[in-house]
Amino acid sequence: MGAWVAQTLKHRRVRSPLCLPQRWIAQAWRMSELWSTMSGTIWGGENLTQIVESPLGGLSCRNRSSVGGDDDLTGLKTTPSSPRVERTLREFRRHAPVEEASTPPSAWYTDAEFADFEIDRVFGRCWQAVGHIKQMEEPGSFFTGRVGKTRYVVCKDGEGQIRAFHNVCRHHAAAVASGSGCTHSFVCPYHGWTYGLDGRLQKASRLAGIRNFSARENGLVPIRTATWGPFVLISLAESKASEASSDVEEGWLGSAGPTLSSAGIDSTMQHVATREYVIKCNWKVYCDNYLDGGYHVPHAHSSLAACLDLPSYSTSLLERVSIQSCGAAKESGLVRVGNVATYAFVYPNFMINRYGPWMDTNLVIPISMSECRVIFDWFLEPSLVHDKEFIDSSIADSEVVQKEDIILCEDVQNGLSSPAYDVGRYAPRVxxxxxxxxxxIYDDLSAGMIS
Structure with a gap:
């Protein structure tokens, strides 16, 4: 099919498919659809500009290094569902009990088109944990990041209010901030447009002669922000006129808030360390590994298994939160582990682990179809924050487990591409x-389908 398109372009002496007459474009599109049905690919050949239907019904182009390759999810536009995505989604039997259900098909983890559709529907419509309040201690403190494909900057203004904005200059779309730090304003590195910590445009030079321009209407675009316990949250969903803190808790945690608070997940914990890992697996593979009820622990984490009373492992399911807990082995005697460990997963990508004097969090950020970034933050009870030896040894033990999990997750990602595997089964009790x-995930994706 790729050869046919190339010959067509050569024959017509045009540089782009958009220069073709509409009947040629329509014919090419119909033939590519037929070819994809027959062979499972669309317009084979490398570095070919792919013609795709836009949500508005017209035609647009995007470059792909190879069909079915890894797109950078952070740069994708909102994608309507296609028949193939809908078929892939509905292969998962949503309403089958866990005793009868199969796991999602491997295409949920390996198909670039499915990933395109997923990223907005899962990450763009709910409250997300993006950081912690210790990052916001001083006026002018800020940090940056992404939720799905959206860049954001969170800051503390001069009045002590935590704010969040889309990290994109209103002039020509460059990022106005990077990393983290402390500042009095955000200065775009491209043309110097300057914004206050309240998002207002303060300076835009060399605009002599411009018409119909208002600085007030060209500030940074705000994002809703809130805090719960020690965590900073943002929401990309449409803003509501007013939203009480109880509404934020309900939207983010459902009925799990009191349970997590009683487990010692609160703002008294002191932040002591951060680590980041880039892992070559789909973000859901990493989450699946966390959510297997300790099934893999005795096989993959011998040092951790020796500290836990694995027969006591239990799981509670709430609206958008699952809570796993496990007692400590009586003979372990480790201060780091304590008497019970609580592992809370807040949908879609945030993990809170509370054990002994420690709390650590894992934020899982999709990078591409087969790669994710995991940000670990460690928090400690105030009485131990100056015990450097204890902190270093505890984090070293934790990193051993993390490295073991990375090996597992990357191996699973490779296995998901095998022709010998499509779906698996659940171990119902764990x-x-x-x-x-x-x-x-199924509920979010099926609710957003555009047939």
């Missing part, structure tokens, strides 16, 4: 939280 996670 993998309820994983099944719950998959059902929530």
């Amino acid at each position: 993998e309820q939280a994983m099944h719950h996670f998959h059902c929530l």
Whole structure:
């Protein structure tokens, strides 16, 4: 099919498919659809500009290094569902009980078109944990990041209010901030447009002669922000006129808030360390590994398994949160582990682990179809924050487990591409939280379908 398009372009002496007469474009599109049905690919050949239908019914182009390759999800536009995505989604039997259900098909983890559709529907419509209040201690403190494909900057203004904005200059779309730090204003590195910590445009030079321009209407675009316990949250969903803190808790945690608070997840914990890992697996693979009810622990984490009373492992399912807990082995005697460990998963990508004097969090950020970034933050009870030896040894033990998980997750991602695997089964007594996670994804994606 790629050769046919190339010959057509050569024959017509045009540089782009958009220069073709509409009947040629329509014919090419129909033939590519037929070819994709027959062979499972669309317009084979490398570095070919792919013609795709836009949501508005016209035609647009985007470059792909190879069909079915890894797109950078952070740069994708909102994508309507296609028949193939709908078929892939509905291969998962959403309403089957866990005892009868199969896991989602491997295409949920390996198909670039599915990933395109997923990124907005899962990450763009709910409250997300993006940081912690210790990052916001001083006026002018800020940090940056992404939710799905949206860049954001969170800051503390001069009045002590935590604010969030789309991290994009209103002039020509460059990022106005990077990394984290402390500042009095955000200065775009491209043309110097300057914004206050309240988002207002303060300076835009060399605009002599411009018409119909208002600085007030060209400030940074705000994003809703809130805090719960020690965590900073943002929401990309449409703004509501007013939203009480109880509404934020309900939207983010459902009925799990009091349970998490009683487990010691609160703002008294002191932040002591951050680590970041880039892992070569789909973000859901990493979440699945976390949600298997400790199934893999005795096989993959011998040092951790020795500290836990694995027969006591239990799982509770709430609206958008699952809570796994496990007692400590009586003979472990480790201060780091304590008497009980609580592992809370807040849909879609945030993990809170509370054990002994420690709390750590894992934020899982999709990078591409087969790669994710995991940000670890460690928090400690105030009485131990100056015990450097204890902190270093505890984090070293934690990193051993993390490295073991990375090996597992990257191996699973490779296996998901095998022709020998499509779906698996759940271990019903331990993998309820994983099944719950998959059902929530299904609900978000099916609600956003455009047939």
